[in-house]
Amino acid sequence: MTLSIQPEEQRSVTVRAPAKINLHLGVGRPTSDGFHPLDTVFQAVGLYDDVRASDGDGSVTVETASYLPLGVLPDHADNIVSHAARLLAATAAEGTELPPADLLVEKRIPVAGGMAGGSADAAATLVALDRLWDLDTSDEVLLDLGGRLGSDVPFSLLGGTAHGTGRGELLQALPDGHTWWWVVVPSPEGLSTPSVYRRFDEMFPDAPESPASSHAVLSALSSRVPDRLAAALHNDLEAPALDLRPELGDLIARGEADGALRGMVSGSGPTVVFLCENGDHARALADGLQDDDLPVVLVANGPVSGAHVL
Ligand SMILES: C[C@@](CO)(OP(=O)(O)O)[C@H](O)COP(=O)(O)OP(=O)(O)OC[C@H]1O[C@@H](n2ccc(N)nc2=O)[C@H](O)[C@@H]1O
Numbered sequence: 001m002t003l004s005i006q007p008e009e010q011r012s013v014t015v016r017a018p019a020k021i022n023l024h025l026g027v028g029r030p031t032s033d034g035f036h037p038l039d040t041v042f043q044a045v046g047l048y049d050d051v052r053a054s055d056g057d058g059s060v061t062v063e064t065a066s067y068l069p070l071g072v073l074p075d076h077a078d079n080i081v082s083h084a085a086r087l088l089a090a091t092a093a094e095g096t097e098l099p100p101a102d103l104l105v106e107k108r109i110p111v112a113g114g115m116a117g118g119s120a121d122a123a124a125t126l127v128a129l130d131r132l133w134d135l136d137t138s139d140e141v142l143l144d145l146g147g148r149l150g151s152d153v154p155f156s157l158l159g160g161t162a163h164g165t166g167r168g169e170l171l172q173a174l175p176d177g178h179t180w181w182w183v184v185v186p187s188p189e190g191l192s193t194p195s196v197y198r199r200f201d202e203m204f205p206d207a208p209e210s211p212a213s214s215h216a217v218l219s220a221l222s223s224r225v226p227d228r229l230a231a232a233l234h235n236d237l238e239a240p241a242l243d244l245r246p247e248l249g250d251l252i253a254r255g256e257a258d259g260a261l262r263g264m265v266s267g268s269g270p271t272v273v274f275l276c277e278n279g280d281h282a283r284a285l286a287d288g289l290q291d292d293d294l295p296v297v298l299v300a301n302g303p304v305s306g307a308h309v310l
């Protein structure tokens with residue numbers, strides 16, 4: 001009789017996490033820790049990064065969708081997914097076996113685009129490794145770890161629609177049964193979030209301590225009327241982003257002239273998003289905008305789920 005020893009099957013978990021748009025982004029004067037107090041309404045939209053965690057030797061691989069420009073991404077040790085892996089591992093009880101895991105990131109969310117792509121990857125990594133390592137970490141602890149990785153990471157875990165305060169990491173989920181349609185126009189070159197906040201400080205040295213309230217967006221969301229949401233959209237980082245990238249103003253004007261209900265910069269930019277009446281309207285607007293100068297124009301709707309296992 002011959003005994004054959006089968007190699008153990010390689011286990012893997014794939015988690016998908018969404019991009020976000022800030023429907024309202026009120027920014028106050030920075031506090032002593034250098035962060036700006038926010039009053040924001042996040043909406044998760046159907047543009048996703050996937051992270052696959054599998055038994056391996058601890059490698060990190062990033063594959064970028066062909067439509068994305070080759071943005072500069074930090075290598076292994078500094079990639080936010082490695083930070084997430086180390087932070088989660090540090091919470092495991094002493095003696096828990098944590099076999100080395102390979103992480104494969106499939107990026108479709110624009111890099112440094114104001115859509116929280118890095119945060120999506122961090123959130124997806126926390127969920128994927130929690131499952132691969134059988135840690136059964138509570139949602140509360142995952143949200144806390146997320147907030148330590150970046151202000152937007154808790155929302156990438158939660159998804160849907162949520163009101164954010166603090167630095168954006170304190171969340172209250174909001175009911176939103178309507179589907180909102182967007183045209184998303186990424187820029188060929190990213191914009192650094194800290195530089196946009198710095199330009200905000202230069203342009204608005206007398207910004208109020210308390211950020212502008214999001215009540216108009218909250219009431220527009222409950223009305224489910226796209227024209228009302230269009231009128232209520234608000235982004236205090238739009239002026240500094242346009243100051244750094246004036247050509248984005250021309251793009252917003254063009255989309256609005258072509259029939260968008262409203263165009264605006266997403267978060268700190270430079271991605272521009274256009275709110276549309278419905279799916280047909282969004283697809284028609286995207287077709288009209290796409291040309292040699294704007295080769296990548298996407299359609300997405302929201303709200304969608306936060307980081308979830310596939
Ligand atoms: C502007 C927003 C709006 O949702 O999103 P993006 O446009 O980057 O996607 C967020 O506030 C970005 O959140 P996130 O990208 O997670 O920021 P973090 O890693 O926490 O911080 C990066 C840097 O941004 C600045 N920062 C961030 C959040 C905040 N409330 N005040 C700040 O001043 C700080 O300079 C900080 O060092």
Ligand SMILES: Nc1ncnc2c1ncn2[C@@H]1O[C@H](COP(=O)(O)OP(=O)(O)O)[C@@H](O)[C@H]1O
Nearest residue numbers: 079080111112113114115116117118119121193
């Ligand atoms: N996996 C990752 N994906 C994207 N960016 C990352 C990642 N890891 C680290 N980063 C760094 O985080 C910065 C912000 O990226 P991102 O989250 O895509 O943009 P934004 O903050 O504008 O939403 C990037 O410029 C990059 O240097």
